[in-house]
Amino acid sequence: MAFDKMELRDIEVWDGNFAAAQAMRQSQIDVVAAYPITPSTPIVEGYAQFLADGYIEGEFVMVESEHAAMSGCIGAAAAGGRVATATSSQGLALMSETLYQASGMRLPIVLNLVNRALASPLNVNGDHSDMYMVRDSGWIQFDAFCPQEAYDLNLIAFRVAEDHDVRLPAIVNQDGFMTSHTAQGVHTLTDDVAYGFVGEFKPMNDMLDFEHPVTHGVQTEEDWHFEHKARQHNDLMTKVMPKIKEVFADFEKLTGRKYSPVEKYDMDDADVCVVCLGTSVETAREVAKEMRTQGIKAGVIGLRVIRPFPFFEIAEALKNVKAIAALDRSSPNGAAGMLFNEIAGSLYNTQNRALLSGYIYGLGGRDLTKAHLVSLFKELQANVDAGKVTTQLQQFIGVRGPKLAYL
Secondary structure (H helix, E strand, O other): OOOOOOOOOOEEOOOHHHHHHHHHOOOOOEEEEEEOOOHHHHHHHHOOOOOOOOOEEEEEEEEHHHHHHHHHHHHHOOOOOOOEEEEEEEHHHHHHHHHHHHHHOOOOEEEEEEEEEOOOOOEEEOOOOHHHHOOOOOOOEEEEOOOOHHHHHHHHHHHHOOOOOOOOOOEEEEEEOOOOOOEEEOOOHHHHHHHHHHOOOOOOOOOOOOOOOOOOOOHHHHHHHHHHHHHHHHHHHHHHHHHHHHHHHHHHHHHHOOOEEEEEEOOOOOEEEEEEOHHHHHHHHHHHHHHOOOOOOOEEEEEEEEEEEOHHHHHHHOOOOOOEEEOOOOOOOOOOHHHHHHHHHHHHOOOOEOOOEEEOHHHHHHHOOOHHHHHHHHHHHHHHHOOOOOOOOEEEEOOOOOOEEEE
């Protein structure tokens, strides 16, 4: 069956969902198995429309649940196909059991995760609760800050995940509604150039290769389970980050768009710094520039890669900073936030004893305003001036009622 090429302008006005769907189309996926859920529905809806319009040669499988969606992806990937899907929030929670199956079986599936709050209470807006829930499921995790990056990182994710030295599934995160439904100018690649970058899919250990029979999903118990998981973890920590950097470099040569595991903004001489994810990075960058006009040497770090966590890169980026704010858009439920913990771990064996504070913000889609960040940067500078954290180590931004803090 032949398929048509789509003529794209150099810059198209796409939201993050449509950008992801276009990247999936250009990657010529064999199978998308999906069950729709807000706010990720337009990704698979758009892909299905491309298929109906003759732009895709693969298959779209509508299943009865998100658990079934990833199960279908696992079967198709094990059979030797290029496979992808999308979900959010409660859908990811139902899918979570199968995520461990996919990573343990070394199946290079790409999952677009449009970040949304987890119930209860029920909420369809964006925060990072779902991202955090599966951060240790053995999947590579990228984070897009805008629609352009949702497009680019999908192409990059296929290239990284499918490399035969990696062979691990990958998640591309984007903020629900704030990226997924916000239209911006997106620099595009032609269909041929995009597919040329991703490359032809080369199966490995596929079950339909009858000349080389394999078994997937075996039972190991205490005899081999430890060794299997240790190898998977070791490959994530030693092979994946060099491959990501290599693919980032190739993408820059192709497009001029540069990506790094740790994105640094105004960090060369920064005394105070905010570390965050998603759309908050762009807001923090704007405020940091304003703070510099007021005499505060402010910088921003955005994490492009969440798993494997870039411990060494984050330590290098923060080596001269005096006060750091870790912004976690997820309720830690009795612990410090993920970024707070990971940053503390990154710096623990270094000479930098920066003052580290944790902030919980934006749950259920609550806005993070410029005024919030102005106050935060001033608080960080007050910590530097006092030589200690002047408030609690963890506090909430933008909560109505009495000020909440912990630690």
